Amino acid sequence: MIAGGGTGGHAIPALCVADELRSRGVDVEFLGASSGIEADLVPAAGYRLHALPLRGLSGGPLGAARAGALFMRACMRFRDVIRDFGPRALLGVGGYASAPAVVAAWTLGVPTFLHEQNSVPGKVNRLAARFTREVFITFPEAAGYLPGAVQVGMPTRPEFFRIRREEALRRLELKPPVVLLYGGSGGALRLNLAAVEAFAGETSYSVLHISGRRDYPRLKPRNPRHRIVAYDDEIWWALGAAEVVVSRAGAGSLFDLAAAGRAAILVPFPHAAGDHQLRNARYFTDRRAAELLPDSEVTGDALRERVERLLADDSRRRELESRIRDLATPGAAAAVAERLLRQW
Secondary structure, three states: OEEOOOOHHHHHHHHHHHHHHHHOOOOOEEEEEOOOOHHHHHHHOOOEEEEEOOOOOOOHHHHHHHHHHHHHHHHHHHHHHHHHHOOOOEEEOOOOOHHHHHHHHHHOOOOEEEEEOOOOOOHHHHHHHHHOOEEEEOOHHHHHOOOOOEEOOOOOOOHHHHOOHHHHHHHHOOOOOEEEEEOOOOOOHHHHHHHHHHOOOOOOOEEEEEOOOOOHHHOOOOOOOEEEEOOOOOHHHHHHHOOEEEEOOOHHHHHHHHHHOOEEEEOOOOOOHHHHHHHHHHHHHOOOOOEEOOHHHOOHHHHHHHHHHHHOOHHHHHHHHHHHHOOOOOOHHHHHHHHHHOOO
């Protein structure tokens, strides 16, 4: 069983591991939150999802008390599901469902594991790590918070490694060069508004802007070459078409960029827990594999200037493409699957 989700950054690597296990003849089912993105992605991928109403550990004393009650109820409900399914192992991937599922499996004697995507583990995974046999991490920095963790990298969908720019341009009907802006599955309001301002005037390049569903209704492009979409289930085509990508610094987005080998300007979300998006980004920028644009400096003018500077510098883009491709982890899903299967 695989437990967790909430955002694409948790759910998508979980599905990558599930696909790897399924290719080896293993039956996989998921435990998740009914409000999380897994409620859509997991059934669409052909897996059974057991979903419960869950929430985070925030909102003051009353909110924390309610979340605690939901946590204990989830543990009991998940115990029943786990007992019925009889898994040989359970993998938590972060998100609201991860910790109660790990605790429930631990009480039943089921071997439990975690995958931590970010450089700074969240509260859920730090709690759940106390009940696991092994923790897998993406960034080496996370080992400082999760002693004994094994670095495997980020499970990434294989489509990102195979995409070709010419094919992507044809499929999306875009005229090159293409700039992609992407704020993650939840969107990024500051980046979205700055992009509308930045590309309002005529451009010699196409702008593909994935805004997130929350902000999409309020965004109106003023340039015929600026295309805004709310969400893209097959974002590898957008990455494949792009010469330059402007992105938040969630772990999943970063390793998708690495797999596709695209020159990127990273704009970390400044309010991420533990400032983990900045730390994620630093892993790439310290290795000269991407450029950094602090969120506090994002304006329409600044965004356009940085994008056009990188578009005009072919050698700089080629350097970034080569360096970021070296950071991709194509074997991560297989490494996690193999360590889970050792339970057999």
